[in-house]
Amino acid sequence: MRVTGTGHASMRIDTAAGSILCDPWVNPAYFASWFPFPDNSLLDWETLGQVDYLYVSHLHRDHFDAKHLRDFVTKDATVLLPEFPTSEMADELRALGFTKFLEAPNEQVVELPGGLKIMIQALTSPTDGPIGDSSLWVEYDGVRLLNQNDARPTDLTVFAELGHVHAHLLQFSGAIWYPMVYELPQAAKTAFGKQKRERQFDRTWRYIDDLKADHVFPIAGPPCFLDDALWQFNDIHGDEGNIFPDQSVFLSEYAKVGGTNGIVLLPGSVAEVTTSGATTTHPQPVEEFFANKKAHLEEVRERKRGVIEAEKASWRHPEIDVLAGMKSRIEPLLDESIYLAKGVGGPVRFDLVGTDDAGRETVESIVVDFPGKAVRPYADEKVRYRFRTERALIEHLLHIGEVDWVNSLFLSCRFSAARIGQYNEFVYAFFKCLSTERLQYAEGWYDEHERSTDAEDITLGDWVVQRRCPHLKADLTRFGIVDGDQLTCQLHGWKFDLPSGRCLTSVGHKIRAARTQTPTP
Numbered sequence: 119m120r121v122t123g124t125g126h127a128s129m130r131i132d133t134a135a136g137s138i139l140c141d142p143w144v145n146p147a148y149f150a151s152w153f154p155f156p157d158n159s160l161l162d163w164e165t166l167g168q169v170d171y172l173y174v175s176h177l178h179r180d181h182f183d184a185k186h187l188r189d190f191v192t193k194d195a196t197v198l199l200p201e202f203p204t205s206e207m208a209d210e211l212r213a214l215g216f217t218k219f220l221e222a223p224n225e226q227v228v229e230l231p232g233g234l235k236i237m238i239q240a241l242t243s244p245t246d247g248p249i250g251d252s253s254l255w256v257e258y259d260g261v262r263l264l265n266q267n268d269a270r271p272t273d274l275t276v277f278a279e280l281g282h283v284h285a286h287l288l289q290f291s292g293a294i295w296y297p298m299v300y301e302l303p304q305a306a307k308t309a310f311g312k313q314k315r316e317r318q319f320d321r322t323w324r325y326i327d328d329l330k331a332d333h334v335f336p337i338a339g340p341p342c343f344l345d346d347a348l349w350q351f352n353d354i355h356g357d358e359g360n361i362f363p364d365q366s367v368f369l370s371e372y373a374k375v376g377g378t379n380g381i382v383l384l385p386g387s388v389a390e391v392t393t394s395g396a397t398t399t400h401p402q403p404v405e406e407f408f409a410n411k412k413a414h415l416e417e418v419r420e421r422k423r424g425v426i427e428a429e430k431a432s433w434r435h436p437e438i439d440v441l442a443g444m445k446s447r448i449e450p451l452l453d454e455s456i457y458l459a460k461g462v463g464g465p466v467r468f469d470l471v472g473t474d475d476a477g478r479e480t481v482e483s484i485v486v487d488f489p490g491k492a493v494r495p496y497a498d499e500k501v502r503y504r505f506r507t508e509r510a511l512i513e514h515l516l517h518i519g520e521v522d523w524v525n526s527l528f529l530s531c532r533f534s535a536a537r538i539g540q541y542n543e544f545v546y547a548f549f550k551c552l553s554t555e556r557l558q559y560a561e562g563w564y565d566e567h568e569r570s571t572d573a574e575d576i577t578l579g580d581w582v583v584q585r586r587c588p589h590l591k592a593d594l595t596r597f598g599i600v601d602g603d604q605l606t607c608q609l610h611g612w613k614f615d616l617p618s619g620r621c622l623t624s625v626g627h628k629i630r631a632a633r634t635q636t637p638t639p
């Protein structure tokens with residue numbers, strides 16, 4: 119089985135029974151903030167796009183690049199489609215010209231002509247990607263590969279049960295705006311970033327250990343930030359709180375925990391994977407590439423300046439009345455929302471920064487009032503979250519009718535944020551569901567989740583706790599760590615205070631816990 123690195127989470131898998139192109143991403147995503155790292159735009163995409171199958175793991179724009187799919191991927195390719203709860207991905211691909219679809223039943227092996235086997239695991243909670251993320255397992259001629267991508271299943275048993283895996287490709291770096299955009303003192307930001315960076319690596323080691331594949335390929339990040347306004351997010355400034363470590367950092371951290379089977383794929387690297395080993399060729403020595411990372415970024419930044427400027431020029435729509443636009447877009451959804459609105463539980467404020475005709479800065483403050491189910495001007499009140507961003511970005515979102523502000527505004531990192539109290543996952547769940555179809559799905563999911571009684575208990579240290587994590591049901595026999603009165607679930611790092619059951623990371627999500635009976639002597 120041949121695996122060609124094509125940048126970020128993207129790869130082309132070639133076997134004698136057919137080829138699969140996965141997640142090709144080349145054009146900048148999220149308001150021109152994310153670019154693939156290392157740059158992959160000079161690859162021979164005409165040739166790479168001539169494949170038998172296309173697999174897009176999910177709709178995040180660094181995985182689903184509509185322009186690239188339209189221009190460079192043959193429409194003869196059969197799309198291997200995860201079983202997602204909404205039809206959005208299939209609809210978007212159809213609109214791009216794809217006509218052949220194979221809807222892969224969730225977690226079932228499908229045999230394709232020529233003996234190529236695939237299995238797709240779709241994750242479908244409202245917090246998995248933009249309503250759905252997935253992983254692809256492939257087997258041909260005894261060689262097995264798992265493209266886990268950036269999916270975070272609670273465990274990898276379903277793949278491990280299909281036999282020993284030879285190539286495991288997974289995410290290891292950050293892909294979020296936390297903590298960089300928060301208005302915090304620098305020392306706090308660094309401390310939170312450091313924690314997050316460690317947690318990302320811990321999670322990666324856990325998955326690697328789960329599968330014990332012959333070879334581990336770090337993929338799906340980090341992106342690079344080429345706009346001058348975001349340049350500081352690249353991990354080239356010696357900031358230990360930077361959440362975007364690159365593949366060379368992965369190798370050195372992996373070595374510290376005894377990992378010796380890591381293989382980095384640069385765009386254009388080719389790994390030939392067999393049941394007895396892997397040989398890899400690279401377009402240039404990997405160490406040399408990372409030693410010159412800063413120069414590479416500076417060179418691509420110059421090359422992409424025009425692209426960024428052109429995108430920026432398309433955002434402004436001064437004719438749009440943002441308050442009225444947000445009102446008509448969001449109020450009907452607030453009316454429909456029970457769980458998400460209750461989960462947010464307070465007003466969320468947007469400060470929109472623009473300029474007036476004389477070039478002076480203006481700020482319009484708009485509140486999405488979840489309890490009051492209204493969008494209205496800010497009224498000098500306490501708010502749960504405050505986001506400050508350029509007015510033009512919201513104008514653009516309204517102009518294009520964007521249904522997912524996480525997969526556009528928030529991932530762009532082109533905002534700053536402040537909040538009172540804990541992280542609130544419902545805020546982001548709501549802003550990624552700005553359509554009735556998505557909102558209804560998310561509401562239904564939370565409804566079922568709340569009702570499901572998770573009866574099984576386990577003992578961890580001095581505590582008896584429910585077996586499944588109240589966040590996304592990770593098995594706490596594997597992911598739970600108790601330290602004194604506090605439990606940490608290592609899948610996403612959420613913490614719980616055991617005496618009260620309170621979740622310390624997010625609103626809601628209480629855990630059932632009781633002290634074990636101390637045996638009487």
Ligand code: FES
Nearest residue numbers: 587589590607610
């Ligand atoms: S499942 Fe996310 S922290 Fe436990």
